[in-house]
Amino acid sequence: MPAVDALALDRQVCFALAAASRSVIGLYRPVLEPLGLTHPQYLVMLALWESSPRTVRNIGEALALEPAPLSPLLKRLEAAGLITRSRKVDDERSLDVELTVAGRALRSRAEGVPAQIVERLGMPVAELEATRDALTRLLEASR
Amino acid sequence: MPAVDALALDRQVCFALAAASRSVIGLYRPVLEPLGLTHPQYLVMLALWESSPRTVRNIGEALALEPAPLSPLLKRLEAAGLITRSRKVDDERSLDVELTVAGRALRSRAEGVPAQIVERLGMPVAELEATRDALTRLLEASR
DNA sequence: CGCTAACAATTAGTACACTAACGAATTACT
DNA sequence: AGTAATTCGTTAGTGTACTAATTGTTAGCG
Numbered sequence: 001m002p003a004v005d006a007l008a009l010d011r012q013v014c015f016a017l018a019a020a021s022r023s024v025i026g027l028y029r030p031v032l033e034p035l036g037l038t039h040p041q042y043l044v045m046l047a048l049w050e051s052s053p054r055t056v057r058n059i060g061e062a063l064a065l066e067p068a069p070l071s072p073l074l075k076r077l078e079a080a081g082l083i084t085r086s087r088k089v090d091d092e093r094s095l096d097v098e099l100t101v102a103g104r105a106l107r108s109r110a111e112g113v114p115a116q117i118v119e120r121l122g123m124p125v126a127e128l129e130a131t132r133d134a135l136t137r138l139l140e141a142s143r
Numbered sequence: 144m145p146a147v148d149a150l151a152l153d154r155q156v157c158f159a160l161a162a163a164s165r166s167v168i169g170l171y172r173p174v175l176e177p178l179g180l181t182h183p184q185y186l187v188m189l190a191l192w193e194s195s196p197r198t199v200r201n202i203g204e205a206l207a208l209e210p211a212p213l214s215p216l217l218k219r220l221e222a223a224g225l226i227t228r229s230r231k232v233d234d235e236r237s238l239d240v241e242l243t244v245a246g247r248a249l250r251s252r253a254e255g256v257p258a259q260i261v262e263r264l265g266m267p268v269a270e271l272e273a274t275r276d277a278l279t280r281l282l283e284a285s286r
Numbered sequence: 287c288g289c290t291a292a293c294a295a296t297t298a299g300t301a302c303a304c305t306a307a308c309g310a311a312t313t314a315c316t
Numbered sequence: 317a318g319t320a321a322t323t324c325g326t327t328a329g330t331g332t333a334c335t336a337a338t339t340g341t342t343a344g345c346g
Binding site: 181182183184208209211212215216219234235236237 | 300301302303304305306310311312
């Protein structure tokens with residue numbers, strides 16, 4: 001393949017990925033705004049609704065995120081009253097992140113979010129799941 | 144489907160999308176670093192290698208980007224000596240962005256980028272193309 | 287036992303991205 | 317013609333992300 005075409009394909013793949021990511025996250029914005037959450041904060045809450053407490057590093061592994069961006073994000077969630085942050089008793093290097101009552105309560109309001117997004121996208125659920133699986137393979141291949 | 148499944152992290156398209164986007168862009172970082180480009184800057188240069196000059200708005204439409212983040216980004220490319228920024232003569236609201244000689248010259252060094260990424264991913268090109276098509280449909284559906 | 291290596295989280299610095307507000311220029315309408 | 321509505325780019329403010337350096341803590345080894 002000539003380099004000119006390789007640049008074109010590359011432009012298509014990395015552009016499609018970055019643009020779709022920005023655009024889909026933009027769809028979440030008005031849906032999450034009433035909950036007082038940004039999209040990365042929503043992902044952290046999803047991780048905590050699955051399991052709480054868990055450490056900063058453990059959340060980072062679940063979300064493929066470094067502790068660096070999590071640190072200020074978690075402070076905002078703490079300021080919003082959704083989580084508590086406290087050093088582990090058996091290892092003071094680690095920070096336990098735990099849902100508050102308000103954080104747990106927010107879950108029921110968040111349960112409608114996925115359906116709203118799927119409806120807004122107007123794509124068959126099967127195609128969304130296939131795309132998600134393709135993205136998961138891409139994620140695995142890239143790390 | 145119970146809400147417990149709807150909120151499962153590993154079922155979320157938005158998580159796979161955000162994580163894959165961050166991770167793949169991370170792959171570009173060491174490859175683009177010798178060129179002195181970040182990933183969004185690389186996308187802008189790709190757009191300019193296809194057509195130059197073009198206006199800020201026109202670049203934004205090609206990349207699905209608002210003028211707001213483009214404005215400081217283009218100033219950095221100008222500071223790097225890769226582009227020039229000048230008001231259009233026939234409409235002084237618009238800004239013409241044009242490649243410099245150095246900007247055009249950078250293209251030959253960038254032509255090796257796609258192959259490096261594809262090789263690093265280790266995925267069949269056909270699967271990459273299928274994923275690109277799925278992402279394009281997702282992008283279209285989301286805007 | 288003490289020193290060092292490894293580890294967890296935070297911080298600093300740079301660069302995006304979004305919304306909203308703004309200033310300057312152009313077009314449209316009466 | 318002249319005002320109003322649009323359009324284009326920039327800026328301010330908030331919130332991510334990344335790398336690298338830092339602080340504090342634990343574990344391992346001679």
